[in-house]
Amino acid sequence: MVKRKLVPYLLALPGWSWLALFFVAPIAGMLALSLTTGDVITGFRQTFHVANYVDAIATYWEQISRSLLYGGSATVVCLLLGFPMAYWIAFRGGKHKSTYLLLILLPFFVSFVLRTISWKFTLSDNGVVLGTLKSIGLAPDDLAVLNSAPAVVLGLAYNFLPFMVLPIYAVLERMDPRLVEAAYDLYATRTQAFLRVILPIALPGVFAGGLMTFIPTSADYVNASVLGGTHNTMVGNIIRTEYLVNNAYPTAAAITFTLMGLLLLGIFSYARALGTERVMEVQAR
């Protein structure tokens, strides 16, 4: 009997070991590293130097807040584009649903960096889009999209759109289409049926999609470096530079933890606002 009780734990053991070895240990090590002083040549000593955080935040506050802003904007763009896509596939996709889902996932078969670089070509000053617009006189000759905040946000939204579409699709796909009919039957207009029935029921999907888009986009550095030029650096770029170029490991670790803390804070307040039953009830009223 005792042996049988142990079976589930034994089965979970590889997973727990994996997490302990590759998640908990590095996080702990990173946390320790963020409180050290020294340099690569003389070595880093543990001094519990909390000022690392103060310095990092003071120096890079601009990039940190910009990251949250870009990540948030990209998430909103993803939601505005992704919800109708998910809705359409779930209710109008018919027997081709899986084809449409595959089409949404198709860009993922190409490397992330390559996709971003192809955006750079597409949006370049005389590329396919702007070049054509300019040659037919629909855009001024000096119009540039690259190296700007919108370019970074659009690049982020493009790269992370599937993370928004799939969770919303999963919720809508499970939803009984009779619920929408019931709303119409009970005198709701299309807008009311959407706001009172479809949206509240899709909310858990929106919540998951939002997290899955906001977290990676606010920590991303590829889009900012490829599409953003020099004036739109995000916190990811800073961490990368501090770590790989300046070898300032404590600073890089301190920024990483600051970002993580901010994200966790954001997630919890987001969950309180969207995820709880009570708020959903209010939404329905």
Place this chain on the structure above:
Amino acid sequence: MTITAHERADMSRSPIAGTDPTPAISLHGVSKVYRSGSETVTAVREVDLNIERGEFFSLLGPSGCGKTTTMRMIAGFDDPTDGEVRLTGNDVTGVPPNHRDVNMVFQSYALFPHMSVHDNVAFGLKRSGVAKREISGRVGEMLDLVELGDRAGHKPAQLSGGQQQRVALARALVNRPSALLLDEPLGALDLKLRQSMQSELKRIQREVGITFVYVTHDQGEALTMSDRIAVMNEGIVEQLGSPAEVYERPATRFVAGFIGTSNLLTGTAGEARDGGSDVRLADDHVVRAGTALLPGAAVDMTVRPEKIRITTHEPDAALSRVRGTVTDTVYLGSATHYTVRLADGTEIVVFCQNTSDALEVAEAGSAVWLSWQPQHSYVLPEAHASRPAPHTPADPSDEETHNHA
């Protein structure tokens, strides 16, 4: 003289039809054709129906017979390919569901999972702009009517199937629609709950006096609850009438077979006398039919299993009687079901109540007499109305092919 299905439909207006002659719902030549690619499927074919105010009306038929499509066209979820839908006299063809004064109870209930019972029931009233104070009063009243007054704050998921069903009912009824459409509302409930909900539904319908249109494939349910039943098959209405009419006097072979258990006997009409006819069955037995028939006409008759007596001694010659061999007996406690094979292979089902004086138990293999009152051999109008009587008595083998045509 016999009555055609059409004439019967006219005779069987609801007794409840009140002072206002305008029907609550009427369909005129309504058809629905679905096209997918090059294929077309006719779900509903030129249906004409008048559903009276305050009536409990059932659309009964097997799955795929067009009953749900008919209801969805009344609700406005589907538009008819052809024909016209009228609600209390007004043409609503093409009017969307949110502008129709009918409400629907869905088979899956379709309760809004994120709202409380109260908010579910209040949904329609809020959308139609009823004052807040009035809403809470009407919702409370309606929840009391379905005996869920103490569950207003619960979420649908916290309720049992039967309770969810009653919430769905309250959510529709609270709007005081001119008609309530119910799409197999008891389908998901277990037998016991279904039976109690049947009488519950009837009680509620009597109390609110609203027209109920009830879609079901369960003939027992339709017979118990309805004022009138439209029996549908393959997109057409096969018969329209009261439960007793469709049961006792089925208009077509389909209705006879679909409603209850029925024994189909085929034969040829013989001499007509005393307002009835002799019918020579395929196995040369002669039985009496309670209807006068043209001599020589091919006849389809049905006899309900519970009308037949099974005996080992020869019954009174005034009765319709046939001889056969018991092939199967099923003992059910209060009753026994027998299957009896006639000489020509026709199988007849007999339901026999196990009363204290019915001690004769026939065993499989024993020869028995079956007898019934002549008026219980009901002649299907379809067969002798649609087939002209031949001048000479038909050859039995020829008759056979006719019957299968």
